[in-house]
Amino acid sequence: MIRISRRNLLVSSAALAAGAGLGLGRAAAQSDVTATLKLQTFGGDAELAGINSAIGRFNKAYPNVTVEVSIDPISTGWGDYVTKVLGQFTSGSAADVYGTAIETFQAFSARGLFLPLNDFVAANSGFSDFAPSLFEQGSYKGNINYIPIGWNNIMINYNRDLFDKAGVAYPARGWTWEQFRETAKALTVKNGSGNVSQFGYEVPNQNFFIQPWFFSNGTGVLNADWTASNMLDPKVAETLQFLYDLIHVDGVSPIPGAETLDNQFMAGQVAMISRGQWxxxxxxxxxxxxxxxxxxxxxxxxxxxxFGAYAIAKSAPNADLAKALVLELTSEETQREQGERGGGVPGRKSAASSEAFLAFPPSAFLYYETLPFTTAVPSPANFQEVEKIFIRHYTAMMSGQESIADGTKTADAELNESFARLKQQLGG
Structure with missing residues (x-):
């Protein structure tokens, strides 16, 4: 049974298992239990391929269990995914297992949607292959709700051919904002009419992609514990001004629009973009x-x-089966396949150390080298509101429709109003 729509792919695991030719997985013997599990997750081709392989291994142990997979490409942001999942629980159509990301963790956990998995983690020594910080960031009020999978840290992705053509040295460790600025200028190309035919950089249009600019300036859009706005910090305005100047003073980037410039980067029309391993x-x-x-x-x-993770709904009627599926979805085999296909940096260090994973890009080792100085993307329980408020004002400021002084002030007020509403909703 395969049913495909624009945003969702529904796949029968029984059909997948027939041709999988894979090992038994983590189960010791074949089970005759009959059931259906619903998996709601996210990603693209790399993630789906790894999920299908994992379901194939799962079905070697549970041949009569069908896993229905709905995969969301997150094309409109995590805030919309939160709204979608909350709607599933409200309507009584919740899945059994959820693949989700840190941006959603507090939004879901604060509402008590998922099982605590502390005992499950303690009983499976194989989880020690994950960085402990991932489980810490996947906890809420002492309960582990999320089993980590792949993660992404935003890096500057750059086209080496364009650097070579311009005679520009590749970026060195410890380069500064001003060095970046000069590099972006050198990589911007205009035609005879003065129109840009190649941009040096894409000033990002998405919340996740923008955050390193704030963090590298010792600031953030929210305060450290994600309970209030930090938009009035002068360093926030300084960061926004730097990005604005890249667009309007230096001309190295277009104004951020609704669409990202991934296609232009792939076509050699943009030299540098801020993206993750995906x-x-x-x-x-x-x-x-x-x-x-x-x-x-x-x-x-x-x-x-x-980072991404799997959680199990409290409403799941077959929690033990769901846990068995999660073991396959988070296994080294799955992580290795997804990482090598480009589905994110594997959460398991063993999978991220494979020769195939480290083969491309040439500096792939930097993904793990940055882990000690990464900061989690601000993800409060009202993330869907926070993201929309910030991006609305950010895009207005980057386009010049709103001054940075006015934009930061207005965004600060709206964000704090949102946090006040959240406090009331959660009985704080």
């Missing part, structure tokens, strides 16, 4: 001679981290 799969497909660099620093070396 871009690798498209770079390979398009034969882009790409490498990565740590984002430039103002005050310190820094970048943002976001």
């Amino acid at each position: 871009i690798v799969q498209n770079a390979k497909k398009n034969n882009v001679n790409m490498d990565i660099a740590i984002p430039p620093m103002k005050e310190r070396e820094a970048t943002v981290i976001g």
Whole structure:
């Protein structure tokens, strides 16, 4: 049974298992239990391929269990995914297992949607292959609700051919904002009419992609514990001004619009973009001679981290089966396949150390080297509101429709109003 729609792919695991030819997985013997599990998750081709393989292994142990997979590409942001999942629970159509990301953790956990998995983690020594910080960031009020999978930290992805053509040295560790600025200028090309035919950089249009600029300046949009706005910090305005100047003073980037410039980067029309490891799969497909660099620093070396994880709904009627499926979905085999295909940096260090994973881009080792100085993407329980408020004012400021002084002040007020509403909703 395969049913495909624009945003969802529904796959019968029984059909997948027939041709999988894979090992038994973590179960010791075949079970005759009959059931259906619903998996709601996210991603693209790399993630789906790894999920299908994991379900194939799961079905070697549970041949009579059908897993229905609905996969969301997150094309409109995590805030919309939160709204979608909350709607599923409200309507009584919740899945059994959810694949989600850190941006949603507090939004879901604060509402008590998922099972605590502390005992499950303690009983499976194989989880020690994950960085402990991932489980810490996947906890809420002492309960582990999320089992980590792949993660992404935003890096500067750059086209080495364009650097070579311009005679510009590849980025070095510890480069500064001003060095970045000069590099972006050198990589911007105009035609005889003065129109830009190649941009040096894409000033990002998405919340996750923007965060390293704030962190590297020792600031953030929210305060440290994600309970209030930090938009009035002068360093926030300084960061926004730097990005604005890249667009309007230096002319190295277009104004951020509704669409990202991934296609333009793949076509050699943009030299540098801020993205995570997920871009690798498209770079390979398009034969882009790409490498990565740590984002430039103002005050310190820094970048943002976001990661995916699996959770089990409290409403799941077959929690033990769901846990068995999660073991396969988070296994080294699954993580290795997804990482090598370009589905994110594997959460398991063993999978991220494979020769295939480290083969491309040439500096792939930097993904893990940045882990000690990453900061989690701000993800409060009202994330869907916070993201929309920030991006609305950010895009207005970057386009010049709103001054940075006015934009930061208005965004600060709206964000704090949102946090006040959240406090009331959660009985704080």
